[in-house]
Amino acid sequence: MxxxxxxxxxxxxxxxxxxxxxxxxxxxxxxxxxxxxxxxxxxxxxxxxxxxxxxxxxxxxxxxxxxxxxxxxxxxxxxxxxxxxxxxxxxxxxxxRSITNFTYEFTEESLITKVQETERVFEWKEFRTYLIKEDNLLMITKKYEPLILAEVEVGEENFKKILDFVENKIIVKK
Structure with missing residues (x-):
């Protein structure tokens, strides 16, 4: 996705x-x-x-x-x-304000973020946890870097797909 x-x-x-x-x-x-x-x-x-x-x-x-x-x-x-x-x-x-677009790509192996020409790849094992707060998905890496995606940015249907996908990829240790 x-x-x-x-x-x-x-x-x-x-x-x-x-x-x-x-x-x-x-x-x-x-x-x-x-x-x-x-x-x-x-x-x-x-x-x-x-x-x-x-x-x-x-x-x-x-x-x-x-x-x-x-x-x-x-x-x-x-x-x-x-x-x-x-x-x-x-x-x-x-x-x-100068950023024209950025992308989030959810693959089986990783989450790829791209801002302008800068691309970062986060493997799923690098994530510590994820939270769902106020219609926002917060994914926190082991280095405590937060990645946030709002429901209004991707739409309700896509947001639910992303949540299902992330729930299967990020294993939260309790």
Whole structure:
């Protein structure tokens, strides 16, 4: 199966946002409200130890700090990662606007991608896993290179054929 695709900026932006969410969404959800708990424990511990030192007060302060420090660390890490991700995404969009077409060719032995004159061959054993998220097929290599194909790019019927084909070719080890 061979598919010739055209670059669509909106599809690309959605796919890159999907990749970002896959990387950070769980961490964001885990630490989302932890700063409230950490601050509450810190305040309670400070109030308990305000008049006189207390084991419980220090324990609350330590637990509060134990919750707040990872939250602060990941807050700044995710924030800087998003900023870098947006810069890369903007540069990629600028570069991809000049691409007239690209192809995905699914063969029995490999997946062949071709962008302009550059061709890459990925044997099926090179893939670690595949995911289906929001009508996108994400194929991830062992070197953690994502290849994404959207249903709107190839059509619903072809997308189902590709999914069936990929399910048989990429063996996910559990």
């Amino acid at each position: 061979k598919f010739e695709l055209n670059f669509d900026e909106n599809i690309y932006i959605k796919q890159m946002d999907l990749l970002r969410d896959l990387a950070w969404k769980e961490k964001i959800a885990y630490y989302k409200n932890s700063h409230f708990l950490g601050l509450t424990l810190l305040i309670i511990g400070s109030l308990i130890t305000f008049d006189r030192p207390s084991f419980f007060g220090f324990a609350f302060i330590l637990f509060g700090l134990g919750i707040l420090i990872p939250y602060i660390y990941y807050y700044f890490k995710i924030k800087s990662s998003y900023k870098g991700f947006e810069e890369v995404k903007t540069k990629e969009i600028e570069a991809c």
